[in-house]
Amino acid sequence: MRDPGAHMAVGADGQFAGSLSGGCIENAVVAEALDALKTNKPRITRFGAGSRYIDIKLPCGGGLDIHFLPLHDMALVGDCLNAIGLRRPFSLILPVCGGDPQYLPGWRPLSADRAAGYAVVGHWPAPRLLIIGHGGVVGSLDRLAAGMDLEASVLTSDPALVDRLSGPGRNIRLLRSVRDVSAVRGDPWTAIIFLFHDHDWEGHLMAHALDQPYFYLGAMGGRKAHSARQEALRILGVTEAKIARIHAPIGLFHSARDPDSLALSALAEIIQCYQSYDFADHTA
Secondary structure, eight states: OOOTTOOEEEOTTSOEEEOSSSSSSHHHHHHHHHHHHHHTOOEEEEEETTOSOTTOOOTTSOEEEEEEOOOOOHHHHHHHHHHHHTTOOEEEEEESSSSOOEEEESOOOOEEETTTTEEEEEEOOOOEEEEEEOSHHHHHHHHHHHHTTOEEEEEESOHHHHHHHOOTTOEEEEOOSTTOOTTOOOOTTEEEEEEOSSGGGHHHHHHHHTTSOOSEEEEOSOHHHHHHHHHHHHHTTOOHHHHTTOBOSOSSSTTOOSHHHHHHHHHHHHHHHHHHOOOGGGOO
């Protein structure tokens, strides 16, 4: 169910965060982790096919080798949380036979060597959504992002939408003019989504966005609207190479017309692009 290198944290009180399957072995993993904490020694335990636990089976019929590593260095947790908060890639060196994991700034590809006694796991920042536009689909996409615990910021020209979406911890900002580009900022793990029905709002905002780092930039509207958008961007001096990177019409299923379906279509395309994007140039 999860890629190699996935993590799950278990506390001495039995509370845990993360998962290693679809829910079929999590209770057994917690029990094994608590036992590893008692002995204070790392171990590799197999669950499923080939395991000594014959009563714990995976529905797929496969098996998982899980590395249990008691954690002593709480500073490591702080380093990881700090990198996550700053949206910076990092890696962990996980010793198989004992010792504390090591934090490394920057991303390293997944590798494991039992003979050498360690594994390396790299972590990219989670996808962030910068939603720019007005109308019902803005709220729908914002709600979907929240449901997936994705960081999302909204820039809108609609004061009523600002009031409706604002709240503690929310990043909602009113656009006061078509040249109000100050909050249009990205990083390599940001998706920028334009959701304007009035495409006159797009020009300067999108031209600025195309100069930002991002892994995805998409815009709502059909092919005719996109053709007009391309011409408007050319007039503003945007290069053909940058224009060609725009996903339009937005989404995986382009016939979606109601706000919720369009938001789902767009988010599916965004996550698909994130999972397939080559971030190799952004390892630091």
